[in-house]
Amino acid sequence: MKPPTNTLLRxxxxxxxxxxxxxxxxxxxxxxxxxxxIPTGGLVGIAMxxxxxxxxxxxxxxxxxxxxPLFLFAWKKFGLExxxxxxxxxxxxxxxxxLFNTFxxxxxxxxxxxxxxxxxxxxxGLGLVYKVGxxxxxxxxxxxxxxxxxxxxxxxxxxxxxxxxxIGTFAAVFRLYDSAMYGIITxxxxxxxxxxxxxxxxxxxxxxxxxxxxxxxxxxxxxxxxRGVTLLRGEGGWSHREKGVILCAIKPxxxxxxxxxxxxxxxxxxxxxxxxxxxxxKGFMSIESEL
Numbered sequence: 001m002k003p004p005t006n007t008l009l010r011x012x013x014x015x016x017x018x019x020x021x022x023x024x025x026x027x028x029x030x031x032x033x034x035x036x037x038i039p040t041g042g043l044v045g046i047a048m049x050x051x052x053x054x055x056x057x058x059x060x061x062x063x064x065x066x067x068x069p070l071f072l073f074a075w076k077k078f079g080l081e082x083x084x085x086x087x088x089x090x091x092x093x094x095x096x097x098x099l100f101n102t103f104x105x106x107x108x109x110x111x112x113x114x115x116x117x118x119x120x121x122x123x124x125g126l127g128l129v130y131k132v133g134x135x136x137x138x139x140x141x142x143x144x145x146x147x148x149x150x151x152x153x154x155x156x157x158x159x160x161x162x163x164x165x166x167i168g169t170f171a172a173v174f175r176l177y178d179s180a181m182y183g184i185i186t187x188x189x190x191x192x193x194x195x196x197x198x199x200x201x202x203x204x205x206x207x208x209x210x211x212x213x214x215x216x217x218x219x220x221x222x223x224x225x226x227r228g229v230t231l232l233r234g235e236g237g238w239s240h241r242e243k244g245v246i247l248c249a250i251k252p253x254x255x256x257x258x259x260x261x262x263x264x265x266x267x268x269x270x271x272x273x274x275x276x277x278x279x280x281x282k283g284f285m286s287i288e289s290e291l
Contacts, residue, residue, distance in 0.1 A: 041163025127197025
């Protein structure tokens with residue numbers, strides 16, 4: 001049965017994004033990290049260690065070889081769609097890493113610049129791959145499996161632990177401790193960029209306002225800030241007095257005005273402001289937005 005056109009378009013677009021992301025990742029690795037001996041985490045990092053021990057073992061090829069048992073193990077556990085997307089991401093990034101390494105081109109010989117811009121490019125590439133539901137294999141699959149066994153531990157924590165182990169091993173084997181520290185910088189930059197690609201810049205704040213004058217403050221927010229509010233009921237843990245709790249989402253530039261409004265009505269109010277990665281609904285992104 002022929003899939004609907006919109007489904008076919010979505011799948012095609014997803015794979016094109018995965019290929020583009022894998023290519024950007026390969027550029028960051030081959031032209032910035034690898035020639036400056038800046039280690040990376042995951043199976044690519046292990047392949048890099050093997051390559052440094054014996055340069056006849058190409059990094060990309062070794063990455064594919066080490067991924068084979070992982071993909072065979074995870075095939076039935078995570079579904080066909082996820083595994084195919086991850087397979088494409090892993091194969092394309094690995095083949096391009098080997099291809100780009102044959103060029104012998106070094107974007108910069110400054111380790112700090114290489115760690116920052118390498119992390120930037122790898123973060124963009126991985127972020128694009130993750131955004132459409134794929135991975136580049138390796139520790140992503142291992143972390144996904146461990147997450148099922150230990151759901152109380154964050155997925156990112158597993159990735160971080162596995163990456164630090166690989167980078168630490170690189171430092172111990174080759175005694176390149178400076179390179180390992182640059183590798184940590186690359187990893188940090190890449191993580192921040194991945195979050196930026198996946199969730200966008202933080203452009204919304206979530207506010208909880210605990211007050212005895214919730215009716216007056218909510219009216220001021222809706223009229224002067226033109227933002228919707230949700231009224232909740234709370235109780236003081238020590239006094240057991242009933243308190244009004246106002247929940248609202250605002251733009252960062254409205255925080256100062258919000259503080260003025262609240263302090264002008266209730267100087268005893270307690271205000272909590274936190275970052276919101278994404279807000280869907282009227283006045284913000286459409287709840288029907290494509291991921």
